[in-house]
Amino acid sequence: MTQSQRLRRLPIAMRMLVSALILVVLVLPVAGALLSWNFREAVNTAFNERLESLLNVVIAGVSYDVRQDALVSNRQLGDSRFDRVFSGWYWQVRDDGERVLTSRSLWDQRLAISQEPGMTFRTVTGPRDKQLRLLERDIRLPNLDDVLHVQIAADLGEIEAQIARFQTLLWLSLATLGGLLIGLIGLQIRWGLAPLRRIEQSLKAVEQGQKPSVETDLPRELARLAEAINTVLERDQRLIERGRTATGNLAHALKTPVAVLNTLAERLPEDQQAAVRAELKRLNEAVRHHLARASAAGPVALGAEQKVAAVLDPVIEGIRRLAGRRNIAFQSVLQQELRVRIDAQDLQEMVGNLLENAINWTKSSISLTGSVEGGWLVLSVSDDGPGMSREMRQEALSRGGRLDEVRSGSGLGLAIVKELTALHGGELKLDDNSEGGLRAELVLPLTNLRSGA
Numbered sequence: 001m002t003q004s005q006r007l008r009r010l011p012i013a014m015r016m017l018v019s020a021l022i023l024v025v026l027v028l029p030v031a032g033a034l035l036s037w038n039f040r041e042a043v044n045t046a047f048n049e050r051l052e053s054l055l056n057v058v059i060a061g062v063s064y065d066v067r068q069d070a071l072v073s074n075r076q077l078g079d080s081r082f083d084r085v086f087s088g089w090y091w092q093v094r095d096d097g098e099r100v101l102t103s104r105s106l107w108d109q110r111l112a113i114s115q116e117p118g119m120t121f122r123t124v125t126g127p128r129d130k131q132l133r134l135l136e137r138d139i140r141l142p143n144l145d146d147v148l149h150v151q152i153a154a155d156l157g158e159i160e161a162q163i164a165r166f167q168t169l170l171w172l173s174l175a176t177l178g179g180l181l182i183g184l185i186g187l188q189i190r191w192g193l194a195p196l197r198r199i200e201q202s203l204k205a206v207e208q209g210q211k212p213s214v215e216t217d218l219p220r221e222l223a224r225l226a227e228a229i230n231t232v233l234e235r236d237q238r239l240i241e242r243g244r245t246a247t248g249n250l251a252h253a254l255k256t257p258v259a260v261l262n263t264l265a266e267r268l269p270e271d272q273q274a275a276v277r278a279e280l281k282r283l284n285e286a287v288r289h290h291l292a293r294a295s296a297a298g299p300v301a302l303g304a305e306q307k308v309a310a311v312l313d314p315v316i317e318g319i320r321r322l323a324g325r326r327n328i329a330f331q332s333v334l335q336q337e338l339r340v341r342i343d344a345q346d347l348q349e350m351v352g353n354l355l356e357n358a359i360n361w362t363k364s365s366i367s368l369t370g371s372v373e374g375g376w377l378v379l380s381v382s383d384d385g386p387g388m389s390r391e392m393r394q395e396a397l398s399r400g401g402r403l404d405e406v407r408s409g410s411g412l413g414l415a416i417v418k419e420l421t422a423l424h425g426g427e428l429k430l431d432d433n434s435e436g437g438l439r440a441e442l443v444l445p446l447t448n449l450r451s452g453a
Helices: 003-008 012-061 156-192 194-207 220-265 270-295 308-325 344-361 390-397 414-423
Strands: 062-065 070-073 090-094 100-102 120-125 131-140 147-155 305-307 329-333 339-341 365-373 376-383 427-432 438-445
Touching (some): 012 090, 012 131, 012 147, 070 090, 070 100, 131 156, 156 194, 194 220, 220 270, 305 308, 308 329, 308 344, 308 365, 339 438, 344 365, 344 376, 344 438, 390 414, 414 427, 414 438
Parallel strands (some): 329 365
Antiparallel strands (some): 062 070, 090 100, 120 131, 131 147, 305 339, 365 376, 376 438, 427 438
């Protein structure tokens, strides 16, 4: 089976679950990436705005003391981290010369100055090799001619830690959400496909002969499907019954004229009787063939299992009485648990015909045994008669062939048994018996039927 064939035969529930899984796997990571990006942008924007606000506070508190020729700050930023040495939060004000004013946290370190005009953000390496977000702006004081470079910097590790915590919680939440979605989608699929499972169970019940038709108490769309299936089943059953009836009527209609012609043939001259009787014999065999076939039910596509021992019990009792009158030993070994999907009438006709043929040829004993081999039921009928050559077996299984053309038969020929067996997906085998004589094996499938001939 190719990959495309396997995909086409994939169950509907599996198709829906796989498609939902693919959708979840594709959508949730994209949604997570977008949420993570938006959070990072929001945190960075808020961080930059905070730095800008602190920078404005630093600028507002800086002044130039002319008497001391030094920069002074008369305003606190309200954050203790600027007073803790190497805390990661720093500010600095300096000109291009020696005038420098810094936060206590910067201690003896200095921040690098950029010559870019206006307010700029950049990432720099600060004390203890920490990555800092630095905001810088140039200003002028009224009593100082030099340009002052005002800088404020903060440790990026804090916002990176916030982003990392958020991403961890985000992906855990998305994974949990994905699992919940898959579980809920699975429940939704199970609930949504429940009517299909009911149809499947109903069809199985019809197939096993437990119900005459498919259940129609279903959603509107499936109810129409179930009604269509029931219509087809009823129509097919009517066609089968009509065909069997027509064939049987035709065979019965021909049977009487054939008997009359046989009687009239006796009045013909001897040299003409042989040719006429030969043709009548062929016609009579054809009538028997189709009459027997019409009386059989044929393959049971929708029917219950049969208990083999119970179905064959009337046949076995009849053969046992017949064998007793002929002083023939008859042994039947059938386990009670043997079951097979077949019409009871067909099974009786096939086994009965094999037993009658065996009792007509046997010397002293016949036997019937049943066994299960793999997925097949094997019914064996053995006798201790003269047996048959390979050519004789082929002739006996040909159309109209019989084991005994002299002794009177009692129904179906072996060709009919072979045909019925094939219609039920089985096989008729003829072989030598281990103790001499012939062994006929009827091999039938236990469950699923194959298309017959």
